[in-house]
Amino acid sequence: MSFCIGNESTFLSLDLTEQCGVKILDTNTEIEEELKLIADEDDVEPRDVATFVPIVAQKITEQETIKKSVEQRSSNFQKQTVPWPKSGDTPVNEFQTEGYITCAFPTLFPTGAGDFVAPRPRTVTAGNYFKHLMMYGDGQFAKHPRFRYFALNTEMRWRALQTGRIYIRKHPKDGKLTLDELKDMVGCEGERFANRVLHFANSLRGTSQYWFKQRRNLISMVDTLGMPTVFFTHSAADSQWPELSRLICPSNQQHSTTHRSRALSENPAIADWFFFHRISKFVEAFYVNVLGAVDYWFRFEWQHRGSPHVHGVAWFREAPDVEKLLSTKDDAEFLDAVEKIISYADNLVSTVNPAISPDASDAHNAPLPKIKPHVCNKWYADVDDLHIDLVELIATCQRHTRCSTAYCLKKKRDGQLQCRFMYPKDLQPVTRIVTSDDGEPTMLTQRNDSLLNSYNPVQLSAWRANVDMQMIVSRRRVINYCAKYATKPEPRSKALKSVYGNVLKSLKGDDASALKVVQKVMISSVGERDFSAQETCHLLLQLPMFRASRDFVVLSLDYSRQLEDHFEENECVTVDSPIEHYCARPVTPEFANMTLLQFVQRFKTSRKVGEGLTCRKKHVVVIVRPCISPDPQGPNYEQYCRQKLMLYQPFRKIEQLLGTCYTHADAYLTYLQSNTVPATLADDILRLEAAERENNNSNTEEVSLK
Ligand SMILES: [Zn+2]
Secondary structure, X not given: OOOOOOOOHHHHHOOHHHHXXXXXXXXXXXXXXXXXXXXXXXXXXXXXXXXXXXXXXXXXXXXXXXXXXXXXXXXXXXHOOOOOOOOOOOOOOOOOOOOHHHHHOOOOOOOOOOOOOOOOOOOOOHHHHHHHHHOXXXXXXXXXXXXHHHHHHHHHHHXXXXXXXXXXXXXXXXXXXXXXXXXXXXXXXXXXXXXXXXXXXXXXXXXXXXXXXXXXXXXXXXXXXXXOOEEEEEEOOOOOOHHHHHHHOOOOOOOOHHHHHHHHHHOHHHHHHHHHHHHHHHHHHHHHOOOOEEEEEEEEEEOOOXXXXXXXXXXXXXXXXXXXXXXXXXXXXXXXXXXXXXXXXXXXXXXXXXXXXXXXXXXXXXXXXXXXXXXXXXXXXXXXXXXXXXXHHHHHHOEOOOOOOOOOEEEOOOOOEEEOOOOOOOOEOOOEEEEOOOOOEEEEOOEOOOOEOOEOHHHXXXXXXXXXXXXXXXXXXXXXXXXXXXXXXXXXXXXXXXXXXXXXXXXXXXXXXXXXXXXXXXXXXXXXXXXXXXXXXXXXXXXXXXXXXXXXXXXXOOOOOEEEEEEEOOEEEEEOOHHHHHHOOOOOHXXXXXXXXXXXXXXXXXXOOOOOEEEOOOOOEEEEEOOOOOOOOOOOHHHHHHHHHHHHOOOOOHHHHHXXXXXHHHHHHHHHOOOOOOHHHHHHHHHHHHHHHHHHHHHHHHHXXX
16 A cells, blocks of 8 residues: 655655655656656756756746746646545555555645654654654644544554563463363353453553552552551643643633633643643642652542543651551540541641531522632632632532532432432531441541532642542541542443453454464453543553552562573573572661561662662562462461561571461461551451451350250
């Protein structure tokens, strides 16, 4: 397939064949012949067209020449057409066909130059190629209504295919499966196979398996740093923010809402880029510098209409240790603790509407949203009365005034509709901490407005769109939140269960192989849902899907040495594991009682023991593998206990972990009964206590039966 460009003389100076390998069917000889024709007619030497000073004296006047030339050009223009690309029976190979992309988008590549599959001095990845185009100066690629979807689809599919090839290389056994063997696996085995493949593909951004991995990382972060202080959410007022308007319609500042909306939908890349930078700067300026956050984690998410928002958690330096305070058994101390937490919370978050009196008697007169002009149209620098501005922002952005089935109303078991955010909420004369139905402590902040979303006044006035901030008082809530909210995968359009079966059904006999199956499973995961325009742009611009103040390091405790990907002198090179480095750690007081977990958090190890340790700038979050069930009755409990002992008990030789016990389960029980157990192991203690109770109950039953 060739991209045909007509014989417009302006293209002469462009050597397209050199630049992008697109063939120009009308070759130079044809053009030269045509130029000769013109020359014969006008009696002008053909090279006059190309040279600045005419060599032969003109026989016609300058004016006549110009006139003729203009006429000639306009008649040329009429003739000049870009022929429709030829179509044939052979499918185009998207990886090899030069001009495949340029032909599909002739208005974006009018000269045919710049195709992805074109010879170039340096290799460019598809990701970087599309990112470059999305950021192209005139914005035509980012604005094109279809190009971004084509680009994302291409990039994600290609990455899935490549990840599939890597999977097969790393799992040669799976690679040798024959078609019959693969067919036999349909059902549970196939599902497990698909799961294994998808787990491997957890680097494919935006997929469910990607978010599962981030969830595990976030839970590990909570285990490492303790309970975060707050949950926060920030939405976008992208059709209102003046800073964004200035970027997407620079010429017209006073435009109508329709204008802004149109500009927004035409410029999803700029809108998303702007949101990313706004929230990134905001987290530094407000959470870190104003509230004293030492750590944070937040993710980007896009709702149906396509605008982004973030959910996150933050750890504050001055925050009270809620978990420790609430765990006190002494009544007087407990009341003190609650008071301390409440006074901290009241200074941080609010559900009080300043426009309504404290007893809410005038709640029916609550101010209406300020939308003409919209309060979010105002620059923060132009706000002269912060109080009035806050009242307007609350009335406009912070009240849950309308519940709808499309958004928040969900059917309860009894068939009744209920707002999933539980609005309207009960008024609260003062902030309290209560125990909710599930036994977890819950904070009910002072509230005079049943529809108001929790906020921090500075957060709201500076962010200038809907926000949320809530103080965290329960570890279990955080873990739930991580699973259900912060790292929830985007909704799947089809169940994973049927993926394997469908992939096998779609295979055609002659191209069936394990690699094809793996690749198709991976592709099914990248295409399992819709992407909004802004999310598409976010992915193409290679902006992060989440941001964390810590790095994550995987620690494998199953003794497998890390295999390096390259081979030296045909010998597979192994790297000493962190466990070997830990056992050989220096014999100084600093290292004597250091646990393996602390060691990995603090030090970066070199390839071989004895080659030195590097102190990390900030402790990392350690992700432990393999993941083993903590069920005391489960088949792998012994292994689970060994893993926990390895992490939390200092040792030089692995045998030391047993102490005087015969099993790791016993040794771990002894450890849990000691005084030095970190809060992260509280669940294990509860689990063991529950198991013991059950044990006792069954014993007494046996006794009574006798
Ligand atoms: Zn609602």
